[in-house]
Amino acid sequence: MISWIVLVPGISSAICGAWTTAGYGLLAVATYVLVDSAWPEQYQAGLGDFILVAVGGALATLAAAARVRRERQVVHIRDIADTTRRTVLRPLPPDWAGLEQAGVYLAADVEARVGGDFYDIQPSPHGTRVLVGDVQGKGLGAVEAAAALLGTFREAGFHEKDLATVAERLEIRMLRHRSHTVALGGADGDRFATAVLISFPFVPDDVRRAFTARLLDPLKDYDRRHRAELIPTLEAFLDCDGSWTRCATRLHLHVNTLRYRVGRIEQLTGRDLSRLEDKLDFFLALRMS
Known part of the structure; x- marks a missing residue:
């Protein structure tokens, strides 16, 4: 019985704070006294075991206090390191x-x-x-x-x-x-x-406007006249990395309808969306528009 009573504050010192461990230590002493008084003939232990339980609770409390202090020091050191890192490597907006x-x-x-x-x-x-x-x-x-x-x-x-x-x-x-x-x-x-x-x-604004107009204005004019949604189709096609199936699923279109729209985009702009260079130009134009 003594070993189990001493073990309780010992376990508490590893997972709880100092005050909680002290509470378990006092509870262990009280439990020892109650059990020792309830069955004086069967479980009579004596003063030596009582001192063992009390000292075990006190040592467990000290161990818990030392562990908590160490954990606080580690957190403080990490905070200092994080502050240093943020000072040297300033946060950058996305x-x-x-x-x-x-x-x-x-x-x-x-x-x-x-x-x-x-x-x-x-x-x-x-x-x-x-x-x-x-x-x-x-x-x-x-x-x-x-x-x-x-x-x-x-x-x-x-x-x-x-x-x-x-x-x-x-x-x-x-x-x-x-x-x-x-x-x-x-x-x-x-x-x-x-x-x-x-x-x-640095790219001047007039150069940007000329670049985007040359690529996107024919598509915007066509969308205004026919409501063809070529610009949204182009954005989705590039976002899906040129995957016909994924793009058609995203736009809720049949693959053949998507192929027709992409073909119309290529016809109006004179570009080929199977070429990486043309995909990059369209991507930049959409980003700058």
Whole structure:
């Protein structure tokens, strides 16, 4: 009986808080006293067992308090790491600088919340610039280097017209950061980073309008005159990756009707929807319209 009474607060210390475990410890002591008094001849245990139950409850309470404190420290450390990551890798809207983007950050170390990987999208008067890179190594030194490079990219990517100049500014910043690290007595003076720079040039509004008009105006005019719904058909066809069956099911059409509409689109625009280049042009035109 004593072993079972001591086991209750012990189990509680692994899954409950300190106050709950203390309650189970007091309950175990009370249960021991009641059982010991109810059957004094059959289950008489004595002072030694009573002390064992009381000490077991007290130790279980201390273990629960230590576990709760440790869990709170872990949560606090994770919050700090998440805050650091959000500071270095700023959140980006799904539609930012004319680009649709989505990303998820997974550190190489499962327990780590931030590492040396970095990325950003920077709109500028010269177009939209994208940076994706990785700093050699891990730990706080890699995070500091990534933060330095991202800060330089956000400024140079906005002001510099030539993408090669942006890359040169990043190279100089990395060298300066390494020199600063060595001056502070750091051991990672040979740290380096690899990155990819991409530029999406700014397209003037009149060029966009001319591009979309050349592709979509014939379809819009035809839809107005015949109510043929060619534009919705084109959007669904591209969204279904050119699958006749899926597109027909989405539009609640017979496949032959869908083929007729797609053929009419190709006839009016002079494009071929079986060619990847023409599909891409239509996709861009629909996005910019």
